[in-house]
Amino acid sequence: MTQDPKSAGGDYKEKIEIFLSCQDLVSKDMFSKTDAFVVDSKTGKFEEIGRTETIKLRVTSSHYKKHMDILFQNLFFFNIFFFAVHVNERDEYNPSFGKSFVVDFAFEEEQEVRFDVYDQDKNNAKSLKGQDFIGCCNMTLGEIMHASGNLYIFLFNDVVILQMTRMLLHKGKSMKNGSTKMCSRLTARIEVVAKCGHEGIVITFGGEHLASMDFFGKSDPFLEIYRMTNTQPLLVYRTEKIDNTEKPVWKPITISSQELCNSDPDRSLLLRVLDWDSNGSHELIGEVKTTLNALRKNFNVELENGKKKGKKVGTLKVVEFRSTPFFSFLDYVMGGIDLSLMVAIDFTASNGKPSHSQSLHHLSAQGTQYQLALRTIANTVSCYDSDQRFPVWGFASKKIVHFFSINFLLVLCTPCVGNKGGKIPHGDVMHVFPLNGNDMNPEVRGVYGIEEAYLNALAKVELFGPTLFYPILKKAVTLQRWLIPTSNIKLNITLC
Template sequence: MYATAPPPGGVRPPTSSVELSLSAKSLKDRDIISKSDPFAVLYVKSGSGWTKLGKTEAKKDDLNPTWAKLFLVEYHFESVQQLKVEVYDQDSSSPDKLKDQDFIGGAEFTLGQLMGAPGQSGSFLLTRGKSTSKHQGSLLVKAEEAKASSEAVRFRFSATSLANMDGMFSKSDPFLIISRLREDGQSWTQVHRTETIDNNLNPNWRVFELPMQQLCNGDPKRPLSLQVFDEDRGGKSDLIGHVQTTFEEIQGKRGTNFVLHNEALQKKKGKKYTNAGLLVATEVEIFRDHTFIDYLRGGLEMNLIIGIDYTASNGPPNDPRSLHFIDPRGPNQYQHAISATVSILQEYDADKQFPVYGFGGIPPGAYDVDHCFPLNLNPSNPEVAGAQGVLQLYTASLGHIRLHGPTFFAPLINQSMRIANQLSDPRKQKYFVLLIITDGAIMDMQGAIDALVEASHTSPLSIVIIGVGPADFSSMVALDGDGGKLRASNGRVSARDIVQFVPYNRFVGYPDALTRETLAEIPRQLCQYMKPGYPGQGPPQGYQQGSYPAQRGYPRQGPPHGAAPGYPGYRG
């Protein structure tokens, strides 16, 4: 959430983090044959526009969904904070593109309106357009102050002898839902749902992690509800059994059975009823959920890699309509994007030296298009000093690099992976950010996805893509991964989200907002990389100061044939 300007004297008013949970009732069905698969998107008003804070999961065939996704927002008592929720029916053929989903309805409200309501919850009509008479259902939003906690819990649950809800010829398809009692003592907030295990009365669910704040808001005595359901993909899932407990009790009874109860089943079976099954927490481990600031305090170094688009769709640099035109009256979009990002990230880089690459152009002395060439024409050391050095090199390169195409990302991503892996140092934690500035849709989508999936498993790397110009960037949204995990051509899925896409045009006139949006996901992505099970626990070997991995097509010892190590008028 964007902070307000501090009051006179430089003292910022006290703020709180507030957790929002969303549910809906009686949604208008947008599907003809089946029920809608609704999901919700939360926005905050920023200037004259709206900024997306995130989206929930889709709930299949459910017109009364309770979404598990929780949203953390910063609450400023002294400010009007306008929020908007839009509910859509997910189209499975293109789940990543919001414009392709069926819009069910939306609602606007202020955070203050919610916080001042009884029980800090509010019900809002979902409407399409300005007419409230054509409501599409109702939205329920619940707020609760989030208690700060740096601890998280790693769980594994299993169950035995579950009641079979599917009759004689098949078995239940169980999943587990964990909910916590809200502070009002009357309603529950879902905090986690496991995967479904088909046709199994003795399921062993995968390990999962929950922050203590999300699980019980930092209170180990907060009542928790554990419910096991039999999934019915064509309708409402059946409750197999439930038990109420606390995290304190779960931790104390690790490895001990919890008896699941089902009152309806007990009434039906009478004296033959014993229980609905047994649930056990086979793994309960508390660990410190380190923050981005923890890593910075420990000496983590951020390293920036930059990729600049030299495809012909940018337009000739000497044409005032070109995205590469150097206008003495002010920076072009490439210059602005470089300044907005590099000026922030360089503060976390000890030597403030960044490798800079071009792609989609023909560098001096070369005859074919190159999809990853060092902008200073020195493959052995493509580093440039500071934000001003990057801007000077970019300006000097225009007119000497022939714009070409097509737009390929995979070579640049692969080179960045090599840098991140080979320059990692066990003596000092490092994390790399690849900034790609581009003007159009990529032509190697599957190749780029394959590279991104590989990077998500192996490399200390995040990727920020800034789209400049008026092109259609719908393909970039798919790379962002907000709609689900990326899948490589070999079937492997991404281990973590490492991409943030930002359309420049949305932030024209708001330079600070562009910077915030561009860098917003990096702390979370870095912390996820450092968690157990990810390669951040044991960084790759092989760091040598000033030595960069050789690029395909370029000899290590020098620049391309016939190229001078630089441009006229530029001193790197």
């Protein structure tokens, strides 16, 4: 019986996708724009990796059309993550985030998450200082993944969606929205990322004969795409608005199938076309449900609006659709890719004299540190090299008399870059040289041949310097151009 590698020891990490939303948020300002961030880090040192668009929130007239700015700080104490998003939502105090986050869930680790919610007072400010703190909540990924506590599990077309909601606390106390009289809350929804079937998608949507939702002029339409569940749809993308038109063509959307439908081409999607309003009270023009598979096939459908039954509100169509499969390394290997390993060994004096036990070139019973590294990496990569022949060079050393062949000495006597036509004197620094002494064919056979050439060179060169990578990288690039195959795909790897 073959053992599942996941249960055979070692870390097991599953990729999960997190969607965030808030309910009944308290308002801190009279007027402001929506500009939200989600920050994840185990060290408290934040490193931003992305932001979504900014759209105003709509609030009730009883609160003078206030617009709230919300800023989220999401702190992983045991895993380093960082995200920044601009929040958007039309519904009063309940923003739903179109930006989702894919993170690793490690069963054996306690991955505690803290969400800090801020009302942003400074536009485009990367620092949290000066932002108005609303509240925070804590949960662990383990609590969400394991059906316990304030958790709900939704099954949708055999897809498990996990959800946890927590109250937001300010100085240890819950807060109530002045209008709804409900406590402010944050909801995290999780879906396990599909392991196969990923592809990159570029899709351009357009509309025709879109109904005007304004008293004067035409609509300012934009498009939202939702991934359907049996409860609240998950917003995955929102386009830009196009002013005053009934025939919009939005900018091409570049998205992965995982982001769009978790790589399920038959997963139901909701497409909504809305008329943009400056106060955030965007009005629905029409919507339609579809799938990724349907979008591929000359998609052109009538939009529906439940409030305007029997009245045409326009059509939505796909102007262009392109997809490119995402291949794994295993896919390439099974497809016949060949890895060509090139090795360059550092003979800089900073490595220490080989006679000293602390030197990386010191020969112990197990070999030098370079040999140990070679065995670890080269033994793995060599399995995917069909001819088992590897070019091996050294750099940053001085040559000792009688080491290399006459042919190699002739090569060294040619003009070098930066010497303006001069010759390389005997004994000067060699910034790139073949360990087998043959500049026309620096290859050796097998990993054993790499070690043999290395030890032979180590005994016959003087460690020197400085460490210059450009000459060796230039040599590797030049050689790989000569070795480009006519049929099989070849990936060249240079190990320095």
